[in-house]
Every structure is written in structure tokens, then in C-alpha cells.
Amino acid sequence: MSETLRNSVKTMVKETFEGPPVPVKGSWFTSFEPNSGIFGVIEGMSCDQASISVHGTTVAAHTDHIRYHMWGTNEIIKNGKQPKMDWEKSWEIHSVDEQQWNRIQVELRNEYVTLLESIDAIEWNELLANEVLSSLAHSAYHLGAIRQMLKVVKR
Known part of the structure; x- marks a missing residue:
């Protein structure tokens, strides 16, 4: 992969999780506000908020599902093959306490x-x-x- 394409992929991954660069000079696809990536959106969210069901799922479940998918990607990169994954299990989180919510984020x-x-x-x-x-x-x-769910969660 060319260095240009590799850097572009990293830029998009960073924007997804960290939001646009600070100071904000523009955004490829997230909001222009700082902290508009996944980490900024869930930062400061309480375990109670992360546990509010919106149409049958929670922010905690979405967050852990992202982690699970990314774990699978990292395993493929490391081992060259798809690990055994249970996608239904990745959605089983309905509520979290503070310790569980912090662990998911870490x-x-x-x-x-x-x-x-x-x-x-x-x-x-x-x-x-x-x-x-x-x-x-x-x-x-x-x-x-998650950003759409926040419209309900943060009411």
C-alpha cells in the first residue's frame, strides 16, 4: 500500500474515533465540533446513560460491539485469519455499572x-x-x- 493511502486510512480512522484534528481545520465526515468522534461522544457519559435502551439497544452495547469488531480486525491482522466470533453475543449488554462502562471504554x-x-x-x-x-x-x-441515540439518552 502506498504511503499516501496508508496515511489517508489512518486519518479516517483517527477522525472516526478522535474527531477532526484540533484546532478544527475541517472534517472529512464527522461534525466540525471538537470531540465529535466516538471517544468524544461517549466521554463523560455516565453508566446510567450508557445503559438507556433506545429501540432495544444501548450506547454501551454499541460501544462494546465496535470494540469486538475491532478486536476481530486486529486478530486478522496479527494471525492472518478470522477468529471465531459470536456476533449475537456482542449485543448482549443491556446495562453496565461504572466499572463495566469504564472497562469497555479502556x-x-x-x-x-x-x-x-x-x-x-x-x-x-x-x-x-x-x-x-x-x-x-x-x-x-x-x-x-450512537450520535442519534444521544438525542434520546441526553434528554
């Missing part, structure tokens, strides 16, 4: 850092390129879902 950040570090070290092939780009798209999709 584990998501760890998977994010691992992915960013891996992007620089990957021996790229079509499978890995598709996997990294699908992880980006998947995370961006859930960022949008």
Missing part, C-alpha cells in the same frame, strides 16, 4: 491504538486492506448510530 481505546500501530506495520494484501477499511466503515456507522 478496551475500545486499546483496540484502537493496536489498529493504528498495525496500519504502519501491515504487509498489505487485499484481505487486510478490505478488513481495515471495513473496520473503518463499521466504526463510522456505529458513531452515527
